[in-house]
Amino acid sequence: MARSSLKSVCRLIDSVKKSLPPEQDFLQDLKRSIELTANKDSRLPSKTYKPSGMNCIRQSYYQIMGIEPDKSDASYSLVGICNSGTDIHVRIQTAVEQMKDNGIDCEYIDVAEFVKQRNLEYLDIISKNGMETKLYHNKLNISFLCDGIIRYKGHYYILELKTESTYKFMNRQGVDPSHYHQGITYSLAFGLNEVLFVYINRDVLDMKAFMFNVTEEMKLDIISYIEECDGYVKRMITPPKPEDVAKKTCSYCMYKTQCKKDG
Numbered sequence: 001m002a003r004s005s006l007k008s009v010c011r012l013i014d015s016v017k018k019s020l021p022p023e024q025d026f027l028q029d030l031k032r033s034i035e036l037t038a039n040k041d042s043r044l045p046s047k048t049y050k051p052s053g054m055n056c057i058r059q060s061y062y063q064i065m066g067i068e069p070d071k072s073d074a075s076y077s078l079v080g081i082c083n084s085g086t087d088i089h090v091r092i093q094t095a096v097e098q099m100k101d102n103g104i105d106c107e108y109i110d111v112a113e114f115v116k117q118r119n120l121e122y123l124d125i126i127s128k129n130g131m132e133t134k135l136y137h138n139k140l141n142i143s144f145l146c147d148g149i150i151r152y153k154g155h156y157y158i159l160e161l162k163t164e165s166t167y168k169f170m171n172r173q174g175v176d177p178s179h180y181h182q183g184i185t186y187s188l189a190f191g192l193n194e195v196l197f198v199y200i201n202r203d204v205l206d207m208k209a210f211m212f213n214v215t216e217e218m219k220l221d222i223i224s225y226i227e228e229c230d231g232y233v234k235r236m237i238t239p240p241k242p243e244d245v246a247k248k249t250c251s252y253c254m255y256k257t258q259c260k261k262d263g
Contacts, residue, residue, distance in 0.1 A: 031076040038074045045069065045254075048136070048143040049226060051185035055178055055249045057239045058262075060229050062255040064141075065236075069254035081202070085163040088200055092161055092207075093131040093148060109149040109156070111135070114190070123189060137189055140226055144185065149192070157196040157211075158186045169201040175212045178246060184222050187214035238262045 020028070047066050053059050062069075099106040111133040112125045126134040126143070136143045148159040160183065164172070175183065175197050183195040195212040232239045241259065253259065 034076040034079050035074060038079045046143055048141050049229075051142065051144050051182040052179075054181040054185065054222070054225060056242055056245045056253070057225065057229050057232075058241055058259060059249070059253055059255060060225075061232050061239050062258055064229065064233050067255060067258050070257050072254070084202055088163050088202060088205070089132070089147065089161050090130060092198065092200065096148070096150060096159070097131065105153045107151045109151055111146050111149055114149055118191065120190070135189065140188075140223070142185060142189070142226075144182075144189070146186065149190065150196070155194075156192050157194050158183070158190060158192050160186070160195055160197050161200065162197060163200045163202040166201055166203045169199060169206065169208070172199050172208055175210045178248060180212070180218075181222065183212040184214050184218045188219045188222055 044066070045063050047064050049060055050063065053063060093108070096106065097108040100108075108131065112128065114120075115123050115125060115135070122137055122139045124136040124138055126136050128134070131148055133146045133148075134143070135146060146158070147161045150157050150159050160179070162176070162179065179197065183197070186195060187193055193214045195214065197210050197212055199208045199210070201207070229239065241262075250256070
């Protein structure tokens with residue numbers, strides 16, 4: 001009975017799809033193709049620390065241990081939002097680079113050259129995509145993408161771009177706490193204590209900028225976090241779930257199934 005019912009439902013879906021006008025049929029196929037391409041490109045995260053994932057030690061532990069993340073089929077709209085964010089990043093980076101040509105005392109610094117000039121031997125340049133650079137901190141096992149470094153009016157800043165919805169943007173009063181670890185990790189890597197966060201409203205492309213000042217204590221906290229997690233990895237013991245982890249961190253976590261198993 002169950003198989004018969006399932007076949008009937010499938011036949012019904014096929015018949016409805018066949019009855020769609022060509023423009024609607026095309027639209028459904030286009031959306032599905034976007035999703036198939038995105039899910040085809042998904043891969044297992046590398047066994048390294050990610051600055052954006054350091055809001056939960058359990059999440060970091062699962063990544064380092066190579067635990068299989070939950071399977072997630074990206075919707076076409078989510079794929080579009082991510083692609084739109086990438087496009088906006090490129091446009092803003094290009095605009096920052098053009099400031100010098102417009103007589104403004106601002107220079108976009110090549111991250112790879114900055115690493116070489118400062119003799120930051122613990123940083124490996126993995127790849128470059130336009131003005132975005134992928135790096136690996138070989139002493140702390142951290143991999144990350146850097147939007148850029150700028151020299152503005154004679155002072156160096158790490159530049160970090162964030163796109164968000166109108167609702168979040170309208171209520172934005174400072175650097176999002178969930179981005180603190182990102183800023184601290186970049187500061188720790190480059191030896192620059194000021195991170196300039198630029199938040200962009202992806203709907204109307206308005207912008208807000210906030211300076212995040214990193215202290216030595218913050219850097220030591222990140223090192224302590226990594227050492228603690230490494231300790232759990234060596235003993236192969238899952239760390240306790242943090243009591244103060246933000247609800248948003250859990251909502252977007254790739255390891256919900258494993259975390260539930262571990263209690």
